[in-house]
Each structure stands twice: as C-alpha cells, then as structure tokens.
Amino acid sequence: MALAESPAFPAANRGPVRNDWTRDEVRALFGLPFPELMFEAARIHRMHFDPAEVQISTLLSIKTGGCPEDCAYCPQSAKYDTGIKAEKLMDLAAVLAEARAAKAAGASRFCMGAAWRSPKDRDVENVCAMVEGVKALGLETCATLGMLTPGQAQRLKRSGLDYYNHNLDTSPEFYGAIITTRAYQDRLDTLDAVRAAGMNVCCGGIVGMGEGAEDRIGMIAALASLPVHPESVPINMLVQVKGTPLAGGRALDPFDFVRTIAVARICMPKSVVRLSAGREDMSEETQALCFLAGANSIFYGPKLLTTPNPERDRDMRLLDKLGLRPMER
Numbered sequence: 447m448a449l450a451e452s453p454a455f456p457a458a459n460r461g462p463v464r465n466d467w468t469r470d471e472v473r474a475l476f477g478l479p480f481p482e483l484m485f486e487a488a489r490i491h492r493m494h495f496d497p498a499e500v501q502i503s504t505l506l507s508i509k510t511g512g513c514p515e516d517c518a519y520c521p522q523s524a525k526y527d528t529g530i531k532a533e534k535l536m537d538l539a540a541v542l543a544e545a546r547a548a549k550a551a552g553a554s555r556f557c558m559g560a561a562w563r564s565p566k567d568r569d570v571e572n573v574c575a576m577v578e579g580v581k582a583l584g585l586e587t588c589a590t591l592g593m594l595t596p597g598q599a600q601r602l603k604r605s606g607l608d609y610y611n612h613n614l615d616t617s618p619e620f621y622g623a624i625i626t627t628r629a630y631q632d633r634l635d636t637l638d639a640v641r642a643a644g645m646n647v648c649c650g651g652i653v654g655m656g657e658g659a660e661d662r663i664g665m666i667a668a669l670a671s672l673p674v675h676p677e678s679v680p681i682n683m684l685v686q687v688k689g690t691p692l693a694g695g696r697a698l699d700p701f702d703f704v705r706t707i708a709v710a711r712i713c714m715p716k717s718v719v720r721l722s723a724g725r726e727d728m729s730e731e732t733q734a735l736c737f738l739a740g741a742n743s744i745f746y747g748p749k750l751l752t753t754p755n756p757e758r759d760r761d762m763r764l765l766d767k768l769g770l771r772p773m774e775r
C-alpha cells in the first residue's frame with residue numbers, strides 16, 4: 447500500500463518529532479515499496495536539513511584494544527584473537543596533532559574512542575584534558591569511553607565535551623546474542639547520565655550482524671522511543687573482522703541497509719543520521735542511495751578505530767560527484 451493511503455500514517459504523524467513510535471509503525475515503514483520509503487525519507491530530510499550538506503566527523507582511537515567486554519563484532523575485545531594489541535592511552539600532544547590534521551582535512555567534529563568497559567576517574571581526567579585541547583582548536587568534540595557514572599558524565603561536560611557516543615547496537619531481543627558482559631539497561635543508564643549532564647547524545651547501532659528484519663525494526667523503535675532523540679544517530683554496517691565471532695556471516699543486502707537509514711531518518715527527523723562503519727566495502731551507488739535516504743553525516747579519514755575507511759580523496763571525489771558539501775558548524 448502506498449504511504450499516502452496508509453491508515454497507519456496520517457500525514458500529521460509524519461515529520462514532527464515523536465517519541466512514541468510503535469513497532470507496528472516502524473515495521474510498516476520498513477515494508478513500504480522502496481521508492482515510497484525513499485520519497486518519504488527525502489521529504490522529511492528537507493523539512494529539517496539542507497540535503498546538500500553532510501556533516502563530517504573524524505574518529506581517532508585514543509586507547510586501542512584489550513577491552514574486557516565481549517561485543518561479538520569488535521576486534522578490540524581481549525576475548526578474541528584478532529591481532530590487535532592492547533595499547534596505553536595516547537598522550538595529549540599526539541591526540542592534538544591528529545585533531546589539527548583532521549581540522550585541516552575539513553572535519554568539524556573530532557571523536558575520541560577508547561576501548562574501556564568503563565573509564566577510571568583518572569582516565570576521565572586525562573580525556574578531559576584532550577577535550578579542552580581539541581575544543582581550543584575550534585572543533586566540536588565527541589568521546590566514546592564505555593559506561594559512565596553520572597559524576598563522570600558531569601566531569602566530561604564541565605571539560606566542554608559536546609557529544610558522548612554510546613550505541614544501543616541492536617534490538618533488546620537480539621542484544622544477548624551479541625554482548626553478554628553488559629545489559630541493555632546498562633546502556634540506557636549511561637545514556638541517561640549523559641543526558642542529565644547536559645551533553646548531546648550520539649547513539650545508533652549496527653546492522654548485518656545476523657539479526658532479522660524484526661531486530662532492525664526493534665533497534666530503530668528503541669532509538670526513536672528514547673525520551674529525547676539522539677542528536678546524532680550512527681548506523682553502521684558490520685565490518686567482519688577475522689577472529690571475531692561474527693566473521694564469515696552472511697552479508698546484509700545493501701537495500702536493507704538503505705531502508706534502515708531511511709526509516710531512521712523518518713523516525714528521528716531532526717537527528718543527524720551518520721553513514722558510519724562499513725563504507726569501505728560499499729559501492730558509491732549504495733552510499734548515494736543512503737544520502738538520498740536522509741543520511742547526512744560521514745566519518746572521514748583512513749581508519750575507523752581499527753577498521754579501514756575510504757581514503758579522504760575518494761570521499762571528497764564522491765561528495766563532489768554528488769554535489770554535496772561539508773556542513774558548516
């Protein structure tokens with residue numbers, strides 16, 4: 447059934463920010479004919495953003511490997527033999543040198559990722575010094591450090607941290623097949639602490655992990671039902687890394703990935719939706735469909751934590767070909 451005739455979607459329910467999305471509604475969006483879904487996502491994208499603008503972030507791993515968690519997709523878990531060695535936290539000068547290079551390459555936001563279950567308070571102090579230094583360069587800052595206590599979230603906010611990333615990863619039902627060392631509720635608690643501290647939230651998930659269509663529905667419904675939508679919603683395509691439990695699984699059909707982006711755009715109309723990990727293996731045509739579906743952010747730079755990402759020149763050529771330009775801060 448075309449969207450215009452769908453009793454599940456009166457026009458008044460499409461476009462405004464809502465936090466009461468039901469799974470039935472999200473399922474109906476996924477079930478739309480592809481052109482109808484794309485049209486609706488593009489229409490809603492234009493209500494809140496310039497569709498020619500793409501926000502550009504750079505992600506640096508400031509503390510790599512040796513993580514005690516068991517996220518089945520992650521090469522940095524100490525539980526899997528992926529060839530990634532545990533490293534210490536980078537020093538401040540090295541982080542600032544990377545941030546300067548990211549800024550010179552056109553990034554407006556600098557994200558710092560550390561492979562911790564949860565940081566110790568002294569780790570947080572070190573990261574706060576990095577945040578202050580990166581902000582002084584005129585960049586927005588984001589960090590992903592694992593679970594936070596409310597006090598740690600407040601400390602990071604005081605240092606000037608703009609965004610905190612903590613993903614829900616997948617649906618509540620599929621979550622236990624991917625991670626056993628922390629619960630879905632732990633994630634929600636950290637997101638609450640970040641919100642309460644007054645920081646922007648970056649929160650999304652990963653598809654292509656062997657989940658079913660119902661799990662992609664559940665993931666978007668969970669994100670769109672948060673009390674406040676995340677300002678930034680990264681949608682990742684699994685990068686299969688040898689040595690992790692998810693290596694060798696069946697790849698997701700690219701149209702299912704594009705659909706997930708489109709439904710995220712419709713359900714979280716004011717959020718920046720980031721086409722995140724997995725672009726290295728994605729055709730230019732699939733990436734272009736993602737932009738049509740309302741994705742308006744990418745990670746830029748040769749590496750995403752530890753997995754490859756398209757080279758900067760390749761990205762710039764693609765943005766040029768599509769007539770897209772970096773979003774101003």
Ligand code: SF4
Nearest residue numbers: 513515517520523561
């Ligand atoms: S995703 Fe994060 S928490 Fe999970 S194993 Fe990797 S570094 Fe650790």
